[in-house]
Amino acid sequence: MHIAIIGAGVSGLLSALELVEQGCQISIFDQQQVGKAASWAGGGILSPMYPWRYPRAVNELAQFAKTLYQEWNHKLQPVSAIDFQIHETGMLIFDEEDFEIGLDYKDRYQEPMQYAEYLQREQLEQINPLISDQFKHAIYFPEIANIRNPRLLQSIEQYLKQHPNVQFYQHTEIEHLDIENDQIKSIKSKSGQNYYADQFIIATGAWSAKWAEQLELSIPIQPVQGQMMLFKTPPNWLPTMCMNKVMYLIPRMDGHIVCGSSVAHVGFNTEPTVQTKQDILTACFEMVPELVNFPIEKQWAGLRPGSPDGVPYIGKMPNLNNVWANFGHYRNGLCMGPASARLLRQLMLNEKTIVNPQAYATDRLKQYLSAV
Incomplete structure (x- = not known):
């Protein structure tokens, strides 16, 4: 299965890691450089600040942060030669x-x-x-x-770049989604280049609302x-x-x-x-x-x-058969990141999920559309 991931921040990179380890072919697109936006800028605390101030769904994902990062560091460091410094x-x-x-x-x-x-x-x-x-x-x-997030991003990037099933497209801004028969047929860059895949993941962080009109949804990011x-x-x-x-x-x-x-x-x-x-x-x-x-x-x-309550959108997008979401993590993208990516992988491959996925379902986007 060939999967195109739009967005090379921590959500996109961790999603790529999870899926390439299951034998998928991955293409990763970013309008800038890999991991240079919010993922690089954050503090890297592996817990929500004051977790009791957040919805339960945020903490359900965040509780896995340290153990999953420790597992990934153990796997990636021999290849990338970069320690996450947990x-x-x-x-x-x-x-x-x-x-x-x-x-x-x-x-x-x-x-x-x-x-x-x-x-x-x-x-x-x-x-x-x-x-x-x-x-x-x-x-x-x-x-x-805490995790040293610039080193985390560098390690994942190095690991994925040496992987034969991964292709990076940096400085490649995706502008158009070619939707036909309830699925994306291809994505088109600002320069006019078309890219094809079987499945598509939107992991565009703070820029995710740009897809609202094309997807006919209200995306409150x-x-x-x-x-x-x-x-x-x-x-x-x-x-x-x-x-x-x-x-x-x-x-x-x-x-x-x-x-x-x-x-x-x-x-x-x-x-x-x-x-x-x-x-x-x-x-x-x-x-x-x-x-x-x-x-x-x-x-x-x-x-x-x-995002409205800090709970991310993870799962298949409404009304489309091959488009998936992993965005809207607000202040907790780094600590929810590993479990978010694992949950997305499990949903895409029909596996048992790490948490109940309902709280993160993208049908919440329909609710915002009807409220506009």
Whole structure:
């Protein structure tokens, strides 16, 4: 079976991995370079931030993130020579209003990744002595890890590029879907080239609404900008991830610390702003005051695929026999990515599914069409 995947972010790449391992022939198209949009720009926390704030469907997929990435890293690293750097730092959350609900979530769902402990100041200092004196307590999630997403994307790209059943088409913007008899016959690039396949996957992230008119659906995906910064400290300087008021610090193994993140509805604009930079810095220095002593290496912004409730669309598109969706992950594309791709593969190949697929069904797109 020949499958064309439109979109080479983490959703498209992981979908390609899942399907090529089952003997499928894969063509991957991207309007830019592989993995250079939201997937590259994200922080890589392998859990939704404050999981209790999300629908159950988000956490159902996210709970598999660390174990599936560990499996893929073990398989891909010997070929790609790139380690994902899954960093098991745990996370401290300082939002007092979330303590009780976070601990209750842990007890209710018993997810290994969301095991949590309440810490008083003395315990907090033992786990992370760099935390500001103003924080007298926290909840600690020792099992939450982060992944170095640029390395993840590079490893998958290298693995797929050496695979005989994979063909990449970078800087190839797909503009038209040739629909005939309830299926896509071919896809056409902006330059006028036609490409043929048996099945087609739309994994175009923040750009997914562009297909609405051709598919005769309302696709409620909007770009949501998030700004980030990168500090450089000595290796292993910050022992844990930290979170407060939706701002976070994510330590990498080599001492880089990712800081973010903002939310702005500014269309497809990826220009960082001075004010947002200051807001992020203020929040980060409030958590770890000594961070002020280290240099900022980079500042950037990415575009998340904003969806109404953060629950992605995964499965066969309505009214079409050979078109599939894997988009709309909003802030959790990296942590939902592995299970989303596995679910899509299982649906396409009629296998037993990793989770109940109903919550992600694309018939929700029809509902939005009728509401317009």
